[in-house]
Amino acid sequence: MFNHVIVKKPSKSYVNGLTTSSLGVPNYEELLLQHEKYVSALKYCGVEVIYLEADEAFPDSTFVEDAAVLTKEFAVITNPGAPSRNGEIVAIEKAVQPFYKKIHHIVAPGFLDGGDVLQVDRIFYIGLSERTNEAGAKQLKKMVEAEKYTAHIIPLKEFFHLKTGIASVGKNKLVVTGEFITNPLFESYEKIIIPKEQQYSANCILVNDYVIIPAGFEETNQQLKSQGYQTIELEMSEFQKQDGGLSCLSLRF
Numbered sequence: 001m002f003n004h005v006i007v008k009k010p011s012k013s014y015v016n017g018l019t020t021s022s023l024g025v026p027n028y029e030e031l032l033l034q035h036e037k038y039v040s041a042l043k044y045c046g047v048e049v050i051y052l053e054a055d056e057a058f059p060d061s062t063f064v065e066d067a068a069v070l071t072k073e074f075a076v077i078t079n080p081g082a083p084s085r086n087g088e089i090v091a092i093e094k095a096v097q098p099f100y101k102k103i104h105h106i107v108a109p110g111f112l113d114g115g116d117v118l119q120v121d122r123i124f125y126i127g128l129s130e131r132t133n134e135a136g137a138k139q140l141k142k143m144v145e146a147e148k149y150t151a152h153i154i155p156l157k158e159f160f161h162l163k164t165g166i167a168s169v170g171k172n173k174l175v176v177t178g179e180f181i182t183n184p185l186f187e188s189y190e191k192i193i194i195p196k197e198q199q200y201s202a203n204c205i206l207v208n209d210y211v212i213i214p215a216g217f218e219e220t221n222q223q224l225k226s227q228g229y230q231t232i233e234l235e236m237s238e239f240q241k242q243d244g245g246l247s248c249l250s251l252r253f
């Protein structure tokens, strides 16, 4: 159950942010509209939204998920692996502070993006990617183990971030695609398998009674519905252009 989410308005500089995609330059007006609908959907799911104003100095800062890892008992401020994004943590720490007594930090030489961290109940899965190095992953593992969680470190083969290809939707179920379909670490879960053509929709989020998924992935929508989930579909085109997905746009706690 989530009570709060942190989101951040996309800045005009967003169009100059980092991307590996060749989907074109984002349209700022459309982007704002999509972001507004994202925020409305979260409110509909029953959470209180902490809305941070845009920061032109950080083009990718609407992707708040990368700057922190939040649990019930403690917060971890990350050390984002992309130099242009590293300073995003200052505003996120400020936003997180009123809610947490215990705040840990990932520090150099460790780097870690929140997009590489999946929590399923008392277990953390930490991806090693272009943005998260072994030192960062090991720091997080140690922190969560000290809090009586367990953690597994997973080197990524094809994905940008761990959560690009995997999501937890409760009830011991995972939405998985690509390299995670056969990974033995996830053997004990029931899997909702997303084929390659629908891969972008593996980055979905369970927010209380709803699973929010990107629009245009009917097969994923049907799979989730047939498993008893209520879904909300959102247009994500302008976020996809900058390698962003649904999970990246909020910190849920």
Ligand code: CIR
Binding pocket: 017, 018, 019, 060, 063, 065, 066, 082, 085, 114, 115, 116, 161, 164, 242, 243, 244, 245, 247, 248
């Ligand atoms: C970046 O390259 O950092 C942003 N353009 C996209 C970040 C997406 N975040 C995520 O998957 N957690």
